[in-house]
Amino acid sequence: MESKTILIVGGGYAGLNVIRALQKQYAHAKQKVRLILIDKEPYHLRKVLLFKAAAGEPKLRVPFSCYFDDEVTCITAALTSVKASHHTIQVAYPDGTAGARLVLALGSVVVSPPPEQGGIPLTSVAAAEQIRNELKRKVEQPRMEREPARQKSLLSAAVVDSSITGMEASAEIAYWL
Numbered sequence: 001m002e003s004k005t006i007l008i009v010g011g012g013y014a015g016l017n018v019i020r021a022l023q024k025q026y027a028h029a030k031q032k033v034r035l036i037l038i039d040k041e042p043y044h045l046r047k048v049l050l051f052k053a054a055a056g057e058p059k060l061r062v063p064f065s066c067y068f069d070d071e072v073t074c075i076t077a078a079l080t081s082v083k084a085s086h087h088t089i090q091v092a093y094p095d096g097t098a099g100a101r102l103v104l105a106l107g108s109v110v111v112s113p114p115p116e117q118g119g120i121p122l123t124s125v126a127a128a129e130q131i132r133n134e135l136k137r138k139v140e141q142p143r144m145e146r147e148p149a150r151q152k153s154l155l156s157a158a159v160v161d162s163s164i165t166g167m168e169a170s171a172e173i174a175y176w177l
């Protein structure tokens with residue numbers, strides 16, 4: 001029997017779970033399937049642990065090769081367009097590939113507050129590192145300060161977010177400082 005080819009674009013949480021589900025489904029049906037994962041990065045970014053990077057240097061990037069052996073072909077390329085009518089997509093590299101089915105799992109765009117509002121939104125690894133560096137800098141300042149009230153105010157940091165990420169980030173930063 002001819003095996004199906006399915007392209008999954010985006011190796012975030014959605015993409016990885018789609019692959020696992022497809023593997024189970026096709027194994028259960030005793031059918032062959034060729035799975036191709038395309039991501040602009042060669043790794044899965046463990047986004048839900050970003051808060052840890054605000055206070056330390058956790059391993060956030062996990063190479064796709066750690067998740068799959070030969071059963072999934074992983075291609076590092078950025079999707080540039082989709083032609084549904086022709087069952088083709090365009091990627092920055094290699095240029096153009098075709099598949100019988102296509103799964104798009106590209107994540108979402110984070111809406112950041114306007115810069116004049118201040119603060120650093122925790123949206124990426126770079127932002128988490130920026131927060132960590134800013135906190136390090138702030139912790140140094142009170143050492144020069146003699147007045148206790150002023151010293152206390154310099155040592156204050158606000159986490160504006162009461163969701164689980166805000167709580168996790170607060171706990172991580174408090175433990176670190």
Ligand SMILES: Cc1cc2nc3c(=O)[nH]c(=O)nc-3n(C[C@H](O)[C@H](O)[C@H](O)COP(=O)(O)OP(=O)(O)OC[C@H]3O[C@@H](n4cnc5c(N)ncnc54)[C@H](O)[C@@H]3O)c2cc1C
Pocket residue numbers: 009010011012013014015038039040041043044045047048049050051077078079080105106107108122123124164165
């Ligand atoms: C700080 C923070 C904390 C969070 N904490 C939690 C939590 O505790 N629990 C929870 O459930 N959710 C949490 N979330 C939300 C969670 O991270 C998202 O819901 C989840 O990452 C969405 O998964 P996804 O696969 O749709 O997208 P993503 O994880 O964003 O993955 C998208 C993938 O697509 C790839 N990609 C994008 N564009 C292209 C392109 N043009 N070509 C090729 N590849 C492309 C990216 O490289 C990426 O690998 C948190 C988010 C943040 C920012």
